[in-house]
Every structure is written in C-alpha cells, then in structure tokens.
Amino acid sequence: MTRAFNFSAGPAALPAEVLQQAAEEMLDWHGAGMGVMEMSHRGREFMSILAQAQADLRELLAVPDNYRILFMQGGALAENAIIPMNLLGQRPDERRTADYVVTGAWSVKSQKEARRYCDVNIAASTEADKFTRLPAQAEWRLSKDPAYVHVCTNETIHGVEYFWTPDLAAAGLPDVPLVADVSSHILSRPLDVSRFGVIYGGAQKNIGPSGLTLVIVRDDLLDRSLPVCPTAFHWKTVAENDSMYNTPPTYAIYIAGLVFQWLKRRGGLAAMEAQNKAKAELLYGYLDNSGFYRTAVAKDCRSRMNVPFFLHDETLNDVFLAGARERGLLQLKGHKSVGGMRASIYNAMPLEGVTALVDYLREFERSHG
C-alpha cells in the first residue's frame, strides 16, 4: 500500500514532507555523524534544534514575550494533574478551588483529576445534552474565588470546538487565569495566547509524535506550585532549564520542529485556517445535505478538526469501515464512547483527503441508501 489518507484522532497523520526529511536525516543529521535520536540533549546540535523549534512556534502562534514555551511529557492526561499542582500552591487549603467547564470526554477527565488537589466547581456542563453543544458564558456559574478556570477548547472525542474565547474579566474575575486544553486544535488557526493564563496539549494531533506535551504559561503563573509537585513537572523549573531539567523527548521535539517549519512554508496559521475551514465545510456540507448520514453537534460549535458522524443505519458500520479501508481511508471508526464514525482532519490532512472521503460517502450512500 502507498500512503493512505489517515483520519486518526491521534497519534495522527503527519505531513509526508516532514516524514521524508526525518527518514533522510535518521542516520546522519546535517553531517553531524549521528542521528537526532542519538544526540546529547546538551550538545550544540540538539540545542540548535530546540531553539529553532521554540522560535518557530513562538512566531507561528505570536506568543507574547511574557509567556514561556515548555516542552514536557505525559500528554494532556498527565498535565491535568500537573496544572492544579502548579497553580494551587499560593493558596491555603480552604481556598483551593478551581472551576471547570465540562463540554466532553476530555474536560470530564480534567476535572476528575483536579479533585486530587482541590475542590472542583463545575461552572457549566453539557453532559445532559450529550456534549453536543457549548454552554454560552452567560450560562456559567463561576465560583467566587477560583484559582483558575479550565476549559477544553476542542473536544477530540465529541467534536465540539470553541470559536470564541471566554472572558473572565467580564465575569468579574479579571485576575483569575483561564487554562485551556488546546490539544486537538492548536495550530489549526491563529490563537490569541494573551487571553489565556495557560494553554496546553499533547503533541500527537497537530504538532508531532506522542510523548511530547506543549505547555505555554504566562510568567506570573510559573511559580505557584504545591510541595507535592514533582520537580520535573514544576513549570518554573522546566522554564529555567529551557525544558531540559530532565532529558526532553528530543526526537519528538525535532519532529515538531519540522512540522513548525512546514507550517511556515505553507503560509502560517492564517493559511492553515483557510484550508481547514474549506475542508470542514466540504465534509459538513455533504453530511448536512445527506439523509443517509447524520451529525449530532450544534452548528455553531462543531469542530473543524474532529468530525463525528453516524450512518442512520448503524448495522452498516462495519461494511462502511471495510470499504473505506479498501480505498485507503484509514482510522475512521468513532470513539467507543460516542460510536459511529469520526474523521479527524488536522493540518496534515490535505483537501484531497477530504474530497476522497466525501466521494466515498457519496458512493456508499448510493450503493447502500
């Protein structure tokens, strides 16, 4: 089989150009006599790779100077613990409360993990609506003095995406940091980092390989940790050591750096947004006009990255997936908690991939409708 169109939710498809370059450099990076995987993280070669990756990411996302870019490990699930461990240290026990807005499987997990370290106030939840919509900020019931407010701005499993940024100042909490899990849509479009205290995400959707966690933290939040926070996960320590307090996942950072360069060659995040919008419109447009398939998420918040959809006749699911596989359309099965299908169409998915999927949707509808 040649390269297929891979709709995995993560780890996910990477640009072929990136993988090609990585393959070519595997045994000898730029004449160094060794591959990137074999380099001391403190040697000049890897230091240059790390510095370039940080600079490119800072440029792509227009990260303000008062924010630090941290490369960590453990994915968003580990960071769900690392966040409260880093943000609650300045508060006495009785003031350890954090607010969570629950909009899908990922924010459910985030708030659950935070309960190890603090009281959690669920400011809003759409669980009763099966996570098919976003609660407007007017619906939120924030607590009076939360240490932070947490949102997941794109729910990978439920396919719900924020196209607006919460405003805690408007809610009377101007000094409370907004913390966002951006794992599955970061770099898909421009983002105003200055609206957040912390953004974080696993790399394995839009950035690079799994095993790398990206955390971007505002300076004043670096050093509020609880004593139980492991040193390797203390943001200030990570920042002061330029993400090298412990040995970083060097190869994953290298691949992420190649992705950042690829994004720059493609015109940056505004260009990616245009392409991602076109891809999502093509796919949702077809699904909306079909009586054979259906989607569940409200139109104003359906994700451009993760598109869950269903066959009206679910007995055809296996036939659908087998046919997709035959046509080189891979990993379309929906998450077990939602069922049906899910097409994840991250940056690395070209328009042709979505076109091929829509062609198949049409063909399958014709032959089974």
Next chain:
Amino acid sequence: MTRAFNFSAGPAALPAEVLQQAAEEMLDWHGAGMGVMEMSHRGREFMSILAQAQADLRELLAVPDNYRILFMQGGALAENAIIPMNLLGQRPDERRTADYVVTGAWSVKSQKEARRYCDVNIAASTEADKFTRLPAQAEWRLSKDPAYVHVCTNETIHGVEYFWTPDLAAAGLPDVPLVADVSSHILSRPLDVSRFGVIYGGAQKNIGPSGLTLVIVRDDLLDRSLPVCPTAFHWKTVAENDSMYNTPPTYAIYIAGLVFQWLKRRGGLAAMEAQNKAKAELLYGYLDNSGFYRTAVAKDCRSRMNVPFFLHDETLNDVFLAGARERGLLQLKGHKSVGGMRASIYNAMPLEGVTALVDYLREFERSHG
C-alpha cells in the same frame, strides 16, 4: 561526515541497523499506508508493536510472571517522584520513611526528590570519597522500617556500577522492596529481576530514544499510591491499561522494540555482557597502563558503560576533544560536575569504536606526552 563513533552518555548511539529500518518504515510501516508515528495507539498495528516489544523485553530480561513491564514518560528524574508517590500510600505519615544509598549524582537527585513525600534516611553515602567507590552492604545503616530501599546500580556521571545485588533479607528486612535506578546499564548484561521490587530507567542510554521510561514492578507493589499521585503515573492504572492510560510515546516504544529485536539477533544479554566486558577491559586496560591518563573509580565497581577518565595535564582537554572530533569520536567531554572525559560505551557501541578510541588515546599520548 559518515557515521561517527558516538560516546554520548544519553541520548546515546543507537544501532545503525535499527535506524536504517526505522528510516525505511518511516512513511509506510509494513504496508499499513502510514508510518508508526501516525498510528492510533489503539489500532491493531500499534497494539502489535507494543505487544511484541513487551514480549521481547520480557524474554531478554527473563522478567518473572509476577512483574509488570510499564512504559511510562518523564525519565528517571520524574520517576524519582513517582516512586515515593507509588510506594508510600499504605503507610500513615509517621511511617513514611525510605532509605537511600547515595553513590553518585543520580542517587543524590533521587533522595532529594523523595523528600517531597517522605522522610529519607541515607543508609550510606560515598560523597566524602567523591563517589569513587561503592559502600559494601555491611557499611549500610538501614532504618528499622523503611517503605523501600533505593539504589542506583549504575551511576552514569560518576561511572560507578554494582556488580552485586543488595540483599535486604540478609539485612533483616525481607519484606522491604529494593528499588533500583538501572537507567544506564539495563540490558548490558543479564539481571535477576526477582531480587528487586521495582527497577526503572530512562530509555535514552541502552534502550532507545529519550521520552520513554521503563518501569518493571512486582505485582504486589502496584497499588500502594498516595492520593496525590497523578492517575497517569499510578502504576496500577498504567498496568491495567497496558501502558495506554494516557497516549504512550508510541514512536519511542517502536524504536525500543527494534532495539530489543536487535539484541535478540545478537544473542541476547549474555552475548552483550561478553562484548561489553571486552570493550571495558580494552579501554580500562589501556588507561590503567598509561601514565598520561588516569581514572578515579575503584576497580571493583567501575562501570562497564560509563568510563570517566582524565588527562593528567588538563590544559590539553580542549585539544584532546578537538582531535577526537576530527577523527569521528564524538561527545567525549565529561560531565561538568566531574570534569575530564567520559566515554559511554553502551550496547550500540561496537568493539571497533572502543578500539578507535584507544588508538586515539595512544596517538594523543605519543604526540603530547
């Protein structure tokens, strides 16, 4: 430059065969239409890679059935916190003591991190001897009721290695688990896992890329965690989810799996031990007979993996390193805390690499002695 001999302490040289195979499979693994980095960790392709890696490692190390192999993240430095968080939960505050044997920079860090979670008793330390020897077990002053006893069986920075296994039963503590940081010599020779409660290590020396932590835990120790232990680092959760509670570092596991297969093709750990012994004897033999170089570690515990050495005339250090680099002998500079030089000669370093190093040592001695 073609492939050099890379003496990095870690991330370290990998077998060229492994990198070659990884490069060939980068865009399309076994006809899957996608590379390993792009596979869902829950798909059949990656599941087979993971299962094979675990089975091969179990075979290589003869891991007993009552031990679980966990693939984690954060390296040994993170695990230094994860260990006490996992082993102290069954004890009330006043019984939270752990014993540490301090034999170099790594065990210094381990005991320091543990103090976040428990009282630490330093059972022995060779700091006064600048970590150039190992304290015999008869020198240890164990506490009466430690939750565990921690050793680092190969100190990467100081070049000190245990060639014996501590015996806690003989010390009157038959039920206390022995915990060992084996980062920098695991897989260099056979190891009797049954003598330990937990062994752990970062992969980036003898296993594969950085960003992967190997933890092997006896069943009865899986579920003793403190409430503050993040779920993603709770051994029982990791074990029950087959190292996939959070998205594992899939590509690092794949490379580790290729290394395990390479080790099996080479004859397993007994064969590696013979080769590693020959390499170490060649290098130490030359250094011992030279009046130009010196080593500092006692002969009965000098590491076969990490060989720190010094030029008597340290003003020649930079000239030495520049000449080495010209000859394709890379990353020989010693750790800043020890100074001088360090040759790390892990499994992937062939005998020819050590021969080339000794040839250079001789040549440099002749021209500068």
